[in-house]
Every structure is written in C-alpha cells, then in structure tokens.
Amino acid sequence: MTEALIIKYSATLENLSEISSKVLSAAADRGLNKKQLNDLELSLEEAIVNICNYASEGRDGKLEVIVDTDKDGRIVVQVIDNGIAFDPLSIPDPDLTVDIADRPIGGLGIFLIRNLMDDVKYRRENNKNILELIITPEA
C-alpha cells in the first residue's frame, strides 16, 4: 500500500505550483486518469486560492496537504489550513441564470470544486479547517 503524501507549505500563491505538482503526481500514482487529474488540479487551485485570500487574512497562514486512498478505494486530498473558521461549502452556488450585467464577479471557485470532484467535505478540527476533495479513480 502506497504511503500517504503529506506536505506542508506557507499559504501563499507562490507555492501553488509546487503543491499542485506534488499532489497531482501522487494522485496519478494512485490511478487518476488525465481528465480527473485536470479536475483535481483546478479544484486544488480553487481551494488553495480561497485559503490564501480569506482564511489567512494576511497573517502567516500555513497549509498542509495530504493525499491518500480511503478504504473504499477513493482518493482523498485533504487541504488543511490554520486560518479563521471558514466553511467553503456554506457558500451558496452562484446564480447561473443572471444576466451578465448583474452577475457578480465572485463565488465560482467553490462551485467548480463541487462540480468537478465526486465529493467534497469540510470539518473544523483542532482550530484548523479541513477540506476533503474526493475522487474515485476511473479507467
């Protein structure tokens, strides 16, 4: 059984590329196909960008990312930050029917994560936000 990947970085956009590269490599090893890797890459970016922008609030935010496979064979990417309590899943979906002039600029990141991943979970534990991106490998 492959060991879990556990990586720690400061929550800054400069680290996004490196974090992404390591997570995708571990996910590829665990059987995600190209499309799933693309979806994971995008979801991971959205999650990390939100943390860098909001949860950290300008302080020294810290990020931990863990890639592992659960007992049902699903790949679970945990994105853990030490910022203020922030449940991204509590944000409502953007209204897709609204006219361009009225469409607000934000709100898309979480929506994309929810649509691209098989499942997404959030919990607050030990003063940390834990967001789980879950995806079942397909052939």
Next chain:
Amino acid sequence: MQVTIQPENNVAVASVEGRLDAVSAPELESKLSASIDEGQTSMILDLTNLDYISSAGLRVILSTTKKLKKAQGKLVLCNLQQAVMQIFEISGFCSILTITDDKEAAFSKI
C-alpha cells in the same frame, strides 16, 4: 501565460496562451484593461493555445466583458479547447458570453 494583442480590422485580437490561473490572471487583466484605456472597444480573445483556466481567469474575462459592454463595445471568445470549454459550460458562462468556434466566426459577431 502569454498574451499578445494585435489589431486586425479595427479589432484587438488577444491570443492568450498557456495557463490562466490565480497567478497569471492579474497580468491578463492589466493588459486587456490597458487596451480598453487606449480606446479599444472591440476585442476577440483567441484561446487556441490556452490549456487551463480557473475561476480567476473566468473572473477576468467576465470583468473585461462588462467593461467593454459599458463602453458600448464587445468581447468575443474563439477556439476554446475542450477542457476549457467544459469549465465555461459548468460555470454558466456559455450563456452569458459570446463564444465561437473559430476566429472568422468571431469577427462576424463583433
């Protein structure tokens, strides 16, 4: 991410290549903004070589579209790769933006 803007028949054609993510989106925003400040009101974004787009990129495209609309102008997108088109579809952007298959069709929509 690389963006090159060339005038073609009074239209600013911006070729956006590579990856449009939270890190590179600000650069695209500022280049398109500069073009609008110079008086450009008709723009085509040619996304032939754009491999990846995240919500940061979508936001820049949306805000540029709104700016141009306010100036009685227009933005048309063309040559979207399949993976990029999928993101536009999921986010509902296909129904609020003008997207064509190729550049010729884009010119006809300006």
